[in-house]
Amino acid sequence: MMTEEEARDVVIETLKNIAPEIAHEDLRHDRPLRYQVDLDSMDWLNFLLGLNKRLGIEIPESDYSRLITLDDVVDYLLSKVG
Numbered sequence: 001m002m003t004e005e006e007a008r009d010v011v012i013e014t015l016k017n018i019a020p021e022i023a024h025e026d027l028r029h030d031r032p033l034r035y036q037v038d039l040d041s042m043d044w045l046n047f048l049l050g051l052n053k054r055l056g057i058e059i060p061e062s063d064y065s066r067l068i069t070l071d072d073v074v075d076y077l078l079s080k081v082g
Helices: 004-018 041-055 061-066 070-081
Strands: none
Touching: 004 070, 041 061, 041 070, 061 070
């Protein structure tokens, strides 16, 4: 079972692989993540694929619209691994 903190760490580490310049301590948990980190659509897709590779969680395209904020992504991952 993955904790919320572990899921958040995985999300941030995966983001840093795509955008190493991000300052994770500046990320707001309730604001759109993609725009905070300035990811284009290809970077966003690579981020989601990175989560899939790291955790083995399939994220169908139909779920992409649910993954807006950092909290949304963490909650989604927790719902899939738990």
